[in-house]
Amino acid sequence: QKEVEQNSGPLSVPEGAIASLNCTYSDRGSQSFFWYRQYSGKSPELIMSIYSNGDKEDGRFTAQLNKASQYVSLLIRDSQPSDSATYLCAGGNTGNQFYFGTGTSLTVIP
Amino acid sequence: DTGVSQDPRHKITKRGQNVTFRCDPISEHNRLYWYRQTLGQGPEFLTYFQNEAQLEKSRLLSDRFSAERPKGSFSTLEIQRTEQGDSAMYLCASSLLSQSNTIYFGEGSWLTVV
Numbered sequence: 001q002k003e004v005e006q007n008s009g010p011l012s013v014p015e016g017a018i019a020s021l022n023c024t025y026s027d028r029g030s031q032s033f034f035w036y037r038q039y040s041g042k043s044p045e046l047i048m049s050i051y052s053n054g055d056k057e058d059g060r061f062t063a064q065l066n067k068a069s070q071y072v073s074l075l076i077r078d079s080q081p082s083d084s085a086t087y088l089c090a091g092g093n094t095g096n097q098f099y100f101g102t103g104t105s106l107t108v109i110p
Numbered sequence: 111d112t113g114v115s116q117d118p119r120h121k122i123t124k125r126g127q128n129v130t131f132r133c134d135p136i137s138e139h140n141r142l143y144w145y146r147q148t149l150g151q152g153p154e155f156l157t158y159f160q161n162e163a164q165l166e167k168s169r170l171l172s173d174r175f176s177a178e179r180p181k182g183s184f185s186t187l188e189i190q191r192t193e194q195g196d197s198a199m200y201l202c203a204s205s206l207l208s209q210s211n212t213i214y215f216g217e218g219s220w221l222t223v224v
Contacts, residue, residue: 043201043215044153088152097166098213100152
């Protein structure tokens with residue numbers, strides 16, 4: 001079983017819509033979770049980090065964490081074509097390595 | 111630029127040759143990570159250092175791979191006797207332990223073994 005699992009997509013949404021990306025993890029000891037955006041041929045870029053149950057908002061991005069369900073999500077409001085990328089979910093313990101999912105490919109259609 | 115720096119950015123090598131990648135972390139970041147990423151996959155953990163100590167190595171890291179961080183600053187990742195399966199992007203990342211281990215990636219070093 002993979003430590004972090006994501007639906008690989010592809011996910012397509014029209015411009016201006018809400019994109020919803022989901023991730024589950026297997027290690028109940030994981031404490032830190034991250035969402036990275038990765039454009040083709042580039043390295044991952046940190047978008048959001050979340051450590052506590054609930055929602056965390058930053059501009060158009062909202063991360064949600066539910067430790068009981070071992071579930072992390074990322075909502076992108078008012079999606080723009082520039083949001084088209086692969087989104088990587090990562091989780092782990094402070095003081096330990098982090099596991100990444102395989103990524104979800106998002107396309108925002110103008 | 112004060113981000114994570116990696117060198118070289120691209121390397122093409124013949125099978126059987128040795129290659130070495132260098133990573134300069136963000137200044138004062140005490141943790142340094144090496145990941146490998148192949149097409150369509152997420153980054154796979156290879157190893158990490160806290161200061162100069164190598165604290166963990168993945169089972170993915172065969173005997174042909176070795177990493178060092180001799181002075182707790184920059185790090186090198188060497189691959190000996192390269193194989194075609196080593197072709198990937200090698201990502202270095204760093205973090206400051208006090209910031210809940212948020213890791214920041216460098217631009218990556220692309221390796222192609224022919």
